[in-house]
Amino acid sequence: MADDNREGGLEAPTRHAIEWKTTSFYDQDDLNTELERVFDICHGCRRCVSLCNAFPTLFDLVDESSTMEVDGVDKADFHKVVDQCYLCDLCYMTKCPYVPPHEWNVDFPHLMLRGKAVHYKKKGASLRDSVLTSTDAVGKLASIPVVAEVVNTTNKLRPARKLMQSAIGVHAEAPLPKFHSATLRKRNAKRTVVTTFDERIGLFVTCYGNRNAPAMVEDLIAVFEHNGVGVEIVSNEQCCGMPKMELGDLDAVEKLKEANIPRLLDLTAQGLRITAPIPSCVLMYRQELPLLFPDDEQVGAVGRAFTDPFEFLMARHREGRLKTEFKTPLGKVAYHAPCHQRVQNIGLKTRDMLELVPNTEVEVVERCSGHDGTYAVKAENYDFAQKICRPVVKRIADAKVDYYVSDCPMAGDMIEHGMGDASVASSAFTLLRQAYGI
Ligand code: SF4
Ligand code: SF4
Structure with missing residues (x-):
């Protein structure tokens, strides 16, 4: 018989559905009891101290309390920890030995999500x-x-x-995205998918891809179509809901889900997979929405259809259906794997594809950039975010690369900001388009 108090679990981690429709989910006393239980486990463990600022905030509260234990921390201060979590999922996916099915059942990010949701229900947002x-x-x-x-x-x-x-309260130094009036949707309004492609894929453009990085999305489309994959742009999509989830506004997440799922189902009904240029949006459909709406078959079907773009392309490579005739080597490339891509547990598919280009050396950086949606631009978090990003910037600066990319363009902006020189973050789609010479 298994020892449920063992150090770590042997079985694959599982994740429980988020029971946000129950009344106890929003009960402050119930939440505090669960926060105290999990904080106590974390206090005894402390493995995650270097991941983000949530854990140092917790451990400082404990160490400065009268008892130097979690029971000495004022419960009103619990939210200080919740507020520092940006739901990157790294603690759950890469560090924690006590995740379910372990008896201790620690899902730190989803507990923080509950803390955010309770706070939002009571106090709204600024x-x-x-x-x-x-x-x-x-x-x-x-x-x-x-x-x-x-x-x-x-x-x-x-x-x-x-x-x-x-x-x-938006920090004066924080990198803010550039807005384009010629959005991806406007640029592609008259686009039709050529029927001679041997396969088609749905593209959830994302808010960022549409208005902040349309050229990057065009590079993605060019790489897919060069490889015989026709790209169908999802009609009239809305935000995937990740930013509202990070705020704790789960009702808004549900509204966005209701707007998007029928449009996505139109594509899955045709047997198409769906991808997106931003890992957070892929993660939202693959993992978070199915956990928030576990009984919704349509959400489940869309979640199963979602795929990371490079996961999809490398699957074609395994089947001998990816073009590997490249015209331009890329030299030395630093590839930053963002948290929301890493926690999809698909391996380093972007790295693998970049390495197909001859005379190309890829240096992988697997650390959080600290951007995490809206976290880094908030005045009170800017310095913490810079501290989190510093090791990433140092690795890239020391590597003396020809290019640096991140799957997440916001993480790329953050790294570029930290580099503080004339260098510019690129995207793997852009580099591959360049390497193909298309
Ligand atoms: S989910 Fe990410 S930000 Fe939140 S506590 Fe875990 S490591 Fe920190
Ligand atoms: S989340 Fe898990 S690994 Fe991280 S400090 Fe808490 S108990 Fe330890």
Whole structure:
């Protein structure tokens, strides 16, 4: 018989559904009891101290309490820990020996999610946090032609950024995304998928891909189509819901889910897989929505259809269906694997594909960049985020590479900001398009 108090588990980790529709989920006393139980386990373990600022915040609270145990921490301070978690999932997926099916049943990120949801239900969100997580509304406004120019120019002006910091708490130094009025959807409005491709895939463009990085998405499309995969852009999609989930606004996540799932089902009904250029959005469909809506068959079907773009391309490579005639070597490339890609447990498929290019050496950096959606741009978190990103920046700077890329363009921006030189983060789609010469 298994010893359930053993150090670590032997079975594969499982994840329980998030029971956010039950009344006890939102019960503050019930939540505090669970927070105290898990915090006590973490206090005795401390493996995750270097992952993010949530754990140092917890351990400082414990060490500075009268008892130097979790029972000495004021429960009102528990939220300080919750607030520092950006749901990257790394502690659960890469460190914790006590995840289910272990009897201790520690799912730190989903407990933090519950803490955020309870806090949001009681107190709502600040104007800044509402704006930062309303990617569709902000993006629509900021990509109106004249507005986009004004936003992009204002974001570079120091006095304006200082004003923004004091008015709404967006740090004056934090890298903010550029908005494009010629969005990916506008650029591709008249696009039809050529029927001669041997396979088709659905593309969830994502808010960021549409309005902040349309050229990167075009590079993705070019690489897929060069390899015989026709790309069907999902019609009228809305945000995947990850930013609202990070805020704890689960009702908003449900509304976005209801808007997107029928459109995605149109594609799965045709037997298509679906991909997205941002790992967080793929993770949202693959893992988080099925755990939030475990009885929703349609969510399950869409989740099973989602795939990482390089996972998909490397599967074709295994079947001998990927083109490997490259015209331009890439030299030395640093590849940053972002947290939301790593926790999909698919291996380093982006690295594998870049390494198919002759005379290309890839240095892998598997550490959090600290960007994590909206975390790094908040005035109170900026310094923590920079600290988290520093080892990534150092590795890349020391490696003296020709290019550096991250699967997450926001992580790329964060690294570029940390580099502080004239270098620019690229994308693996862009480099592969260049290597193919297409
Ligand atoms: S999910 Fe990520 S940010 Fe949250 S506690 Fe775990 S490692 Fe830290
Ligand atoms: S989440 Fe798990 S590994 Fe990390 S400190 Fe807590 S108990 Fe230890």
